[in-house]
Amino acid sequence: MATTQVQVSPDKEAAGRSNERTPDPCIVVIFGASGDLTKRKLLPALYHLQQANLLPKDFAVVGVARRPLEASFAPDMKEGIIAGGGVEDNDPKLAPFVDRVQYHAMNFDDAAGYDALKKKLAELDGKFNTKGNRLFYLATAPEYFSDIITYLGQNGMAQPKADKDGHAPWVRTIIEKPFGHDLESARALNDEVNKVFNEDQIFRIDHYLGKETVQNILVFRFANGIFENVWNRNYIDHVEITAAESIGIEGRGPFYEQAGALRDVVQNHVMELLSFVAMEPPVSFQADAVRAEKVKVWKAISPIHPADTVRGQYGPGIVDGKTVPGYRQEDRVHPRSQTETYAAIRLEIENWRWAGVPFYIRAGKRLPKRVTEITIQFKQPPMLLFKGGECHDSSAIKPNLISMRIQPDEGISLRFGAKLPGPSMDISPVHMNFSYADAFGKSSANGYERLLLDAMLGDGTLFAHRDGVEATWALMTPILKAWAETPVKDFPNYAAGTWGPSAADALLESEGRKWRKL
Numbered sequence: 001m002a003t004t005q006v007q008v009s010p011d012k013e014a015a016g017r018s019n020e021r022t023p024d025p026c027i028v029v030i031f032g033a034s035g036d037l038t039k040r041k042l043l044p045a046l047y048h049l050q051q052a053n054l055l056p057k058d059f060a061v062v063g064v065a066r067r068p069l070e071a072s073f074a075p076d077m078k079e080g081i082i083a084g085g086g087v088e089d090n091d092p093k094l095a096p097f098v099d100r101v102q103y104h105a106m107n108f109d110d111a112a113g114y115d116a117l118k119k120k121l122a123e124l125d126g127k128f129n130t131k132g133n134r135l136f137y138l139a140t141a142p143e144y145f146s147d148i149i150t151y152l153g154q155n156g157m158a159q160p161k162a163d164k165d166g167h168a169p170w171v172r173t174i175i176e177k178p179f180g181h182d183l184e185s186a187r188a189l190n191d192e193v194n195k196v197f198n199e200d201q202i203f204r205i206d207h208y209l210g211k212e213t214v215q216n217i218l219v220f221r222f223a224n225g226i227f228e229n230v231w232n233r234n235y236i237d238h239v240e241i242t243a244a245e246s247i248g249i250e251g252r253g254p255f256y257e258q259a260g261a262l263r264d265v266v267q268n269h270v271m272e273l274l275s276f277v278a279m280e281p282p283v284s285f286q287a288d289a290v291r292a293e294k295v296k297v298w299k300a301i302s303p304i305h306p307a308d309t310v311r312g313q314y315g316p317g318i319v320d321g322k323t324v325p326g327y328r329q330e331d332r333v334h335p336r337s338q339t340e341t342y343a344a345i346r347l348e349i350e351n352w353r354w355a356g357v358p359f360y361i362r363a364g365k366r367l368p369k370r371v372t373e374i375t376i377q378f379k380q381p382p383m384l385l386f387k388g389g390e391c392h393d394s395s396a397i398k399p400n401l402i403s404m405r406i407q408p409d410e411g412i413s414l415r416f417g418a419k420l421p422g423p424s425m426d427i428s429p430v431h432m433n434f435s436y437a438d439a440f441g442k443s444s445a446n447g448y449e450r451l452l453l454d455a456m457l458g459d460g461t462l463f464a465h466r467d468g469v470e471a472t473w474a475l476m477t478p479i480l481k482a483w484a485e486t487p488v489k490d491f492p493n494y495a496a497g498t499w500g501p502s503a504a505d506a507l508l509e510s511e512g513r514k515w516r517k518l
């Protein structure tokens with residue numbers, strides 16, 4: 001049965017930015033400056049902020065890494081921004097931005113390097129009028145988090161002294177994922193970090209929270225009067241969250257071997273999505289209020305039984321028309337690796353809103369396409385009036401769905417049944433579709449822009465809190481433990497370019513459901 005699209009028009013006049021804020025003058029110090037994340041995401045994001053006049057007039061960026069890149073760092077970054085950011089070489093804001101990007105070579109575990117860094121930052125304060133304010137971004141492998149934090153503390157760089165007027169500059173730190181490896185290591189890292197920084201100085205980043213479409217889940221639910229009334233166990237049959245990627249591990253073998261899909265994306269990105277879908281309305285859009293409601297959701301999830309989990313690993317296959325190797329054939333991956341590149345879980349949230357509503361989540365690499373989507377499937381009406389009788393094909397009567405397309409093709413659609421024109425009461429599913437691009441134009445934001453800006457502003461609403469990180473690890477750790485105790489015999493169990501192992505289908509089929517075709 002054909003599906004009809006009903007477009008939703010944006011209210012162009014009402015669409016516009018409000019609440020734009022400019023941070024204080026500051027230096028952003030990026031540990032891991034020559035790394036992939038800095039090149040592909042962080043510097044382009046800072047540049048886009050500058051282009052949009054959202055950075056303070058007085059700011060500087062200092063990249064820190066091991067290699068001696070003093071001469072080549074700024075030109076390399078300029079090229080990276082041009083290549084990755086859709087920016088022209090002659091963009092008038094590019095040269096002034098690059099002039100403020102500096103490099104400092106040091107080894108993260110060398111105490112003397114921090115002394116030199118401290119002096120360099122003080123000099124740059126003089127040159128760029130950045131007033132001693134610092135945002136330290138830990139964009140490096142997690143084994144260095146603890147060293148860097150400790151040395152910053154020992155050098156007095158974490159808690160700067162107040163001047164004679166009692167004014168102290170601010171210092172904050174953004175810590176990349178993965179924040180810990182399991183519950184125990186996450187707690188230990190939290191303890192280390194909390195010895196040096198107060199909780200309100202710590203910004204544990206999950207770039208999914210910087211995505212417009214993720215923030216829009218809260219707007220959709222709490223800025224509209226009509227959805228929240230049906231957002232509960234009385235009306236919702238089940239919820240699906242899919243985070244599918246067509247890419248493989250992109251040369252990150254050693255990292256991924258230690259991580260796997262559960263640690264890499266489920267513990268953080270997918271759990272964040274789930275909390276936004278399931279949380280109660282917070283009392284305000286302030287960091288503490290929002291984080292408190294998220295933690296309540298994670299804590300209300302019943303312990304996840306290993307039988308409600310599925311793990312997969314891709315073998316060779318075809319993605320986007322190209323033959324790709326299996327996971328075990330990837331560079332620096334063990335030929336008999338037990339690492340999962342796919343995970344699916346069925347879980348329940350034991351609270352008044354959600355009891356009895358299954359949440360099915362799945363995430364994986366080398367699936368047929370890149371798509372992150374949340375589907376809310378509603379219950380059928382109690383009496384299917386049009387079943388039989390004049391309706392020739394009652395299988396066309398589909399349950400209502402709200403699907404939130406996080407990426408790509410960002411937007412939201414609502415599926416409902418409509419009467420097919422003609423003499424009988426035949427029904428066809430149609431979609432009312434809101435597309436971000438159609439409504440507001442294409443956005444170049446990658447999530448990091450919003451989060452870097454918020455951290456410079458000291459707004460932790462869209463960052464993870466200690467309690468939240470530990471709550472999500474508390475859910476994942478027993479699964480990881482059970483999986484480690486029972487090696488898989490049938491890996492690889494899905495071909496690259498397919499939708500994961502058949503056991504993931506069985507997880508839903510045993511309850512009379514199917515993953516939605518994406």
Ligand SMILES: NC(=O)C1=CN([C@@H]2O[C@H](COP(=O)(O)OP(=O)(O)OC[C@H]3O[C@@H](n4cnc5c(N)ncnc54)[C@H](OP(=O)(O)O)[C@@H]3O)[C@@H](O)[C@H]2O)C=CC1
Pocket residue numbers: 031032033034035036037038064065066067106107108109138139140141142176177178
């Ligand atoms: N890449 C991505 O898309 C994403 C990454 N992340 C997270 O971001 C973090 C960084 O990832 P990524 O950029 O991919 O990592 P890379 O391996 O590409 O970069 C690591 C950086 O750390 C530096 N470095 C490593 N060891 C030392 C040392 N002993 N002393 C000084 N510098 C050192 C390297 O410098 P040098 O070159 O001089 O050795 C390099 O700049 C990780 O925590 C990752 O999980 C999170 C989401 C996405």
Ligand SMILES: O=C1O[C@H](COP(=O)(O)O)[C@@H](O)[C@H](O)[C@H]1O
Pocket residue numbers: 177207245264265
């Ligand atoms: O954190 C990570 O996220 C990316 C996926 O991010 P997206 O914004 O492209 O959806 C994933 O590829 C990577 O393995 C993981 O470390």
